[in-house]
Amino acid sequence: MTQILNLFRRNLLKKLIALIAAFFMWVFVMADQDPSIEGSYTVPLTMSNTPYELIAICDEKTIQIEARAPRSNFVKYDANAFRAYANLEGLEEGEHQISPQVIMPQGFELLETNPFIVKVKLDPLIEQQTPIILVTTGAVAQDVTISDIRKSMDMVTLVGPKSFVEQVSKVYGTLNLSGNNSSFEMQIPMNAVDEKNNVVQRVRVVPSVITVSVDVDSGLKKRIVPIIPEISIADGWELNRITVEPTQMEIIGSESVVNSITALRTAPFIVQTGQKFFRITMKLQVPDGVTVKSDEVIVSAEIVRKAIVRDQP
Numbered sequence: 001m002t003q004i005l006n007l008f009r010r011n012l013l014k015k016l017i018a019l020i021a022a023f024f025m026w027v028f029v030m031a032d033q034d035p036s037i038e039g040s041y042t043v044p045l046t047m048s049n050t051p052y053e054l055i056a057i058c059d060e061k062t063i064q065i066e067a068r069a070p071r072s073n074f075v076k077y078d079a080n081a082f083r084a085y086a087n088l089e090g091l092e093e094g095e096h097q098i099s100p101q102v103i104m105p106q107g108f109e110l111l112e113t114n115p116f117i118v119k120v121k122l123d124p125l126i127e128q129q130t131p132i133i134l135v136t137t138g139a140v141a142q143d144v145t146i147s148d149i150r151k152s153m154d155m156v157t158l159v160g161p162k163s164f165v166e167q168v169s170k171v172y173g174t175l176n177l178s179g180n181n182s183s184f185e186m187q188i189p190m191n192a193v194d195e196k197n198n199v200v201q202r203v204r205v206v207p208s209v210i211t212v213s214v215d216v217d218s219g220l221k222k223r224i225v226p227i228i229p230e231i232s233i234a235d236g237w238e239l240n241r242i243t244v245e246p247t248q249m250e251i252i253g254s255e256s257v258v259n260s261i262t263a264l265r266t267a268p269f270i271v272q273t274g275q276k277f278f279r280i281t282m283k284l285q286v287p288d289g290v291t292v293k294s295d296e297v298i299v300s301a302e303i304v305r306k307a308i309v310r311d312q313p
Helices: 002-009 012-033 071-076
Strands: 036-048 054-057 062-070 083-087 094-098 101-103 109-114 118-137 145-151 155-161 170-176 184-189 191-193 204-206 209-217 220-228 237-245 248-254 277-283 290-292 296-305
Touching: 036 071, 062 071, 118 145, 145 248, 170 184, 170 209
Parallel strands: 036 083, 118 170
Antiparallel strands: 036 062, 054 118, 062 109, 083 101, 094 118, 118 155, 145 209, 155 204, 170 191, 184 209, 220 248, 237 296, 248 290, 277 296
């Protein structure tokens, strides 16, 4: 043991100098062979500590991280080793500007994030019931007619952030009738759209699909019925020389439906005060289960003052 200690103490100063020199040489070599460089990673942006009963909405899905580290670190780590998040703790409903927080492996120095600030909207998650609109396309075979269309439900529930649910103008499904010559059922997807008929994102329709049952009758009947215009006019005035083009129209449908129809009426129309003459195209109110050659007619009329009748003395 004494010999080992003596061996260690012999030329101790020289040994310390050599050790220090070796250390600095190692540092120099490592700095030369593994220099510090700058690089970037694209990292998913997550929301953290979202307040209860609120949902976070952020258009930024990723952020770019600019970092500095030894070159070997950029070889060793990929984007999965980094985490970027927006801390929403303690925030209330509304729009907020938040600086993303970044967690990185040891040895990396964060230089900047792009974007530096992200906009996050906190919205209540709501549910709202709304009626279904069924849009039909195509037509059944020529020798049959539709007697009834039934939906499995008339209302669906919209689920999503409040500001997005409020954008929904209607919920509709499309029923394709083309080529069917017998009764059938069909699963119809529901679409929540805004006033411009664009699908509203982030809104879920529950249920997303409904069942529609279509009853088709094979026996068709034809009948010609008159057309009656529904026109309202101000007091003190009356319609004169009313004409309808055409004056009557052929209707086609199942016998039970056609037999119950004595006339086709137009959609209501109100004559503007002071108008002396009008000629307009009016839509017909065509009952379900009935087909017509055209659902429009041209109606014209003259508007005159009612004659004033005075009592004779």
